[in-house]
Amino acid sequence: MQSNSKEKRILQFRLRQIQKRALEKGLQVRVLKRFNYICFVENKRSESLYLTLIITGGTIILLLLISFGIQYALSCRCLLPLNYLVWEVARPLADCSYCANVTKPIILWNVTRHSFKPYAYSSKPIIVKNSVTHWSAIKYFSYYMFKRLYEATSGSYESLEGCQFLNFKTDLFSLKEVFSMSNARVRNEPGEKPWYVGWGNCHSEILQKVRKYYSIPDFLPEDAEYPATENIFFGYEIGAVMHLDYIPRLMWQGQVRGRKNWIIAPVPECEHECQRIEYYVEPGDVVLLDTRLWYHSTSIPKGQFSITVQSEYG
Incomplete structure (x- = not known):
């Protein structure tokens, strides 16, 4: 039981670190709040905890990759020369x-x-x-x-x-x-x-x-x-x-x-x-x-x- 508890704390710590890095990279807090319950899971079977943590960690990483991808696309001359997309959005009527x-x-x-x-x-x-x-x-x-x-x-x-x-x-x-x-x-x-x-x-x-x-x-x-x-x-x-x-x-x-x-x-x-x-x-x-x-x-x-x-x- 102590081993499971220790293992859970380690996993919760690692997840918090992922969340912290996600916030530093610009992920919105309201998105993370949807996953906060994972850090306070009580009396769950360890297999369920592992699965939930993997899914959540993967979701956060995916969101970060999408965010970076959009930022890269907007700044990359090869994909959107001279930021045409940004300029079109900002163009006055x-x-x-x-x-x-x-x-x-x-x-x-x-x-x-x-x-x-x-x-x-x-x-x-x-x-x-x-x-x-x-x-x-x-x-x-x-x-x-x-x-x-x-x-x-x-x-x-x-x-x-x-x-x-x-x-x-x-x-x-x-x-x-x-x-x-x-x-x-x-x-x-x-x-x-x-x-x-x-x-x-x-x-x-x-x-x-x-x-x-x-x-x-x-x-x-x-x-x-x-x-x-x-x-x-x-x-x-x-x-x-x-x-x-x-x-x-x-x-x-x-x-x-x-x-x-x-x-x-x-x-x-x-x-x-x-x-x-x-x-x-x-x-x-x-x-x-x-x-x-x-x-x-x-x-x-x-x-x-x-x-x-x-x-x-x-």
Whole structure:
């Protein structure tokens, strides 16, 4: 009897230690209270006590693992890039006037800075046709041009640490992997997996060289603020999945090669008032969109290779 009593006290002590560690890790007290009776079991058979302790200990450990798993998921860029889930939950409700009665993008031709002024900070989707056809990027930008540039520049891949790289639904997880693909996959030959990636061009030497091939669209406001770098997106078929951008400014994107299809949709609270829209852009076009308010996805027509230059203004 004394042996059983001693054994029970040891088990109760161990359980209290588990509970203490659980509380230190953030488990709520009310959850533990549901199991407190185990520490005060009297006149129970030892087999029952063992079984109850095992089940309870396992439950506490499971709850801790779930808690840690959620915290990890919310902080892990690979699972939820840039904490999109947290940002979406914290996003303020939108005023649906931004999308009310919008059924197609505004299409502009022969735009000057003056004629663009009424549209400059609009939340409506806009396509400015043939506005960057003078970019030499349209002639020279290619997968192999960027590959040669990054491989010839010292520290080019290291410069991407802490800089945005988006692999979308592609099984490539760094720019170095992108530039290590077989020629067959680069050309998206039959039997090869399509690919599509984007990255922030953060290496100052490379940025200086590629900016010789394009410029900020000259119709954008002269007094607007622009980020220090631009993003490059290229690849086949896949495009970006439906998402919002959590950025401080409006987005512009110049289509350098290929055609790109866009699908945009209002935020959930405006679905009763606004509608989904589909459109496409062609080489030389610039698409403008408030991607903080419009959910958007993109895709590239089968067989076409798309390259775009993207940035912000505001």
